Amino acid sequence: MRILVTEDEADLLHAVAVSLRGAGFAVDTAADLAGADEALAVNSYDCAVFDRMVPGGRAAPRVDTLAYVRHRRRTGLRVPVLFLTALDGVGHRVEGLEVGDDYLVKPFAMEELVVRVRLLCHRREIARPAVLRHGDVELDAGTRQVRRAGVLLTLTRREYLVLELLLANAGRPVSRADLIRHAWDEMAQPATNVLDVLMAGLRRKLRQPPVIHTVRQVGYRIG
Known part of the structure; x- marks a missing residue:
């Protein structure tokens, strides 16, 4: 938050x-x-x-x-x-x-x-949707739990925040700047590749088939 x-x-x-x-x-x-x-x-x-x-x-x-x-x-x-x-x-x-x-x-x-x-x-x-879903990926904002195909996943706080923003904009690309603003505050000063590293770990945890896609020169999209 x-x-x-x-x-x-x-x-x-x-x-x-x-x-x-x-x-x-x-x-x-x-x-x-x-x-x-x-x-x-x-x-x-x-x-x-x-x-x-x-x-x-x-x-x-x-x-x-x-x-x-x-x-x-x-x-x-x-x-x-x-x-x-x-x-x-x-x-x-x-x-x-x-x-x-x-x-x-x-x-x-x-x-x-x-x-x-x-x-x-x-x-x-x-006031927000209690559960964000896309395909078999489900994020429950009330319990802060994430599941894929019913399997509970263990995410870091920032992985959760990134996935939350992607699911809230499912089907639409989300810019790298917006993802960083959502998951890091102004004091964090993340390195230039920190989002790429986080995204690689998040993709591994979400398993196959891929659900997060790179949008060249923009950012990422789910679905």
Whole structure:
């Protein structure tokens, strides 16, 4: 699962990212609203964490991210949003929950943040198909189990994520860049051949006949 965290306080941003990565999430970070907006435009996230007040961008004044999320909701943003804030009045909390999906007042325990993010991600997963299938390949998002012809396969977390994206786009090519963005976060800096190595291992585990095909100069396709 991939999370976007937007927070301009560097120490807190680092601590949140470390805690979420330690809990198994892939995490991208932004220090201002311009960076967050760009990340949301090019990546798919399971949850976004926003500090309520952040700089708008380079040399821009501080802005309330609640207004930004409200606007993006009207234009189709469906990512669950958790607001972090020092604004702890009842009115602030009600306003935050009306626009976002959760609201956590600073200071907070990292363990609580991790649990809240996991719950929001689970809520988003419920809206997705419970099981992705193509031919005799089946991925159960609820149990995170993968089977081929009924045989349970043991995949790494990144193999699972790559297969998940391919199955969600069955019959259509998925670019190498999209696969890497889905399975690695911005801090991973994978080597240029890391996807090829992962794909070779995934193909071996899926066994014959081949189900994942290379699309030259694009990426990969299942089916």
